Amino acid sequence: MIRIGLMGYGNLSRGVEAAIKNCDDLELVAVFTRRNPDSVKIKTENVPVLSESEIEAWKDKIDVLVLGGGSATDLPEQTPKYAKLFNVVDSFDTHARIPEHYANVEAAAKSAGKLGVISIGWDPGLFSLLRMISTAILPEGNNYTFWGRGVSQGHSDAVRRIEGVVDARQYTIPVDSSVDAVRSGSNPTLTTRQKHTRECFVVAEDGADLARIEREIKEMPNYFDEYDTTVNFISAEEMERDHKGLPHGGFVIRSGQTSEGTNHIVEFNLKLDSNPEFTGAVIAAYARAAYRLNSEGATGCKSIFDIPAAYLSPLSGEELRKSLL
């Protein structure tokens, strides 16, 4: 059994917990939190919830520590810190800071003889892998990434910060006609507005100025101003009934030529009932890989580009070749 620890117990960690239940070779052994451990109820029986300050005592009792924190402040600090004690996996997604994060984790993990796997999930993660592979295979061509239909947590939060908004959910939606154009192999150049629309469901305070809220959403720089946005005001009951889940998905398309007039479309497509549960399942598979690679002597930092697929599966190489090749 590969012993997994979870740092934090937000949506993502709960997704990893659900994934572990589906894996016979993975076992959740401890959850660490910055909150009062007594206030955190987890879904797995007989697994302790502990204060983050107690983690060092678990150095030899955890094979892989999964870091469920956020990319803005948690992971830049936590991933290098804990890579000195454990094999770690994170879902670091601040694109511009990946080189710096990689360097920090590489130094920490290398010196400790541990392995750190960063930026795991579906984007960054599986989408990156497919972009990379299809670009290597079709060097002459274009990459297109579409997200949705799905809930963007960042955009939902941004709407919630507007005065008079009680709750909000924002869906990112790919524009069908643009997707069709890409799939046709016409290699279009698409603006931000042509690729996605944004749809908001908003619960407003009684008596709030709805026209102002709608205007503030649609004109919000970076988040909404470059998109065609629809705003729907709904009741708290409708929000609870219709928008509880966190579905997401999207697709990466490479459209490329091998010779004059010969075009190929490579598409990777996800349709997810639950973004955190799927992301957690990806992380669980890479936690398995981290443990196995480190057991064979690999140390330092790795991204999804560096890990052979065979390490993700509990099956042996022989079984994989026989059943899935």
Add this chain to the structure above:
Amino acid sequence: MIRIGLMGYGNLSRGVEAAIKNCDDLELVAVFTRRNPDSVKIKTENVPVLSESEIEAWKDKIDVLVLGGGSATDLPEQTPKYAKLFNVVDSFDTHARIPEHYANVEAAAKSAGKLGVISIGWDPGLFSLLRMISTAILPEGNNYTFWGRGVSQGHSDAVRRIEGVVDARQYTIPVDSSVDAVRSGSNPTLTTRQKHTRECFVVAEDGADLARIEREIKEMPNYFDEYDTTVNFISAEEMERDHKGLPHGGFVIRSGQTSEGTNHIVEFNLKLDSNPEFTGAVIAAYARAAYRLNSEGATGCKSIFDIPAAYLSPLSGEELRKSLL
């Protein structure tokens, strides 16, 4: 420059040749043939076409030998044989014999300090990779593979062997309603007939018994009897005009659950103007990987499951993390 040799000069080798032209770090240095070398005209200038018997003299002048032969008789013999002299890549696709082929190539390549990469292309190949990864991520679920719309060379050949048939082209076509059912997440159980239909275009001899030809096609065991098949008789001119290309494609779908009622669809989808050119492009990328892995000391046999994606790209790890992660 990575120096590539081609064994054979059929459709697949020509696809690899086209791919090499798109790669600044790959160079075609020689083509070997069992035919009279003078009878083989290749598309790359100043590259020699030589008899297979001369290959040993090229031992130190080729970094990777691509084996373009067939899986029935060529590759079981050639891949182990040439893995004693070169790093090799093949597209071995006889599923039942992969374990045996792997063992033979492993022994030959290992003893010679070379690397052999087997079963590269899109199925086996990229489809296998996606099946494997998505199965590891979603252990509870089902895999579905659909092929087409595309030309099946084997089925076209089978029709051509019928008395009275001058030429034939067979298209494999996924059944839309079944594909939709899979994509909906309903996890259907599908029979062979429910997954694909077959469409034949046949040029018959003057005066041939068309009803008999159509009956013989539709009742042909293994090839057609388990499918709904359409037969269209056309002229030689129509065949030349409308069916010259070798388009293909298909998709691998994993439909799996992470918890009760929470389903995810992972789809990998190819739409290829030319099956051999795309397959050749995949092989070219894995030839790059074979050379780089062997340069770092890796020897023996590897499948697509064993090779980190980073090795497929001419970009450095740093460049990949910065631009594609």
